[in-house]
Amino acid sequence: MLWIKAFHLIAVIAWFAGLFYLPRLFVYHAKTDDTVSIERFKIMERRLFFGIMTPAAVVSLVLGLIMLLDYAWVAYRSMGWLHLKLTLVILLFGYHYYCWVCLKRFRNDQNRHSSNFYRVFNELPTLLLIAIVVAAVVKPF
Secondary structure, eight states, X not given: OHHHHHHHHHHHHHHHHHHHXXXXXXXXXXXXXXXXXHHHHHHHHHHHIIIIIHHHHHHXXXXXXXXXXXXXXXXXXXXXXXXXXXXXXXXXXXXHHHHHHHHHHHHTTOOOSOHHHHHHHTTHHHHHHHHHHHHHHHOOO
8 A cells, every 4th residue: 555655646746746837837828929939838738737737636536546445434434634635635626627727718819817817826736735735644633
């Protein structure tokens, strides 16, 4: 099970790298107006989302579910920290999905947000990461 946990953490780190970087690309993409840069951002965003972020999210999910199945269901019911962590992970998948929505809008030249929106949006995975790590390590309840 330690090998599964190790690869789960590696996948989570790769996923978060993408979650931190893609919105930063959105910041710069929203600020640019020259065609060459716009097309370059579209390529970078697509490759990051489909080549790194999404595969890492899938691996994180699969390995996380394997570890979750290893817990006895009786013990699971009393692990409040795990319930919190799983709720935060669901929010993280919602964030990932919204990144995909933004990616499609940029791809179709239909972005609706300013670079300032994406600056704030870029901070959300940091808050989720802090909360998830604290829940998993400290196990406050």
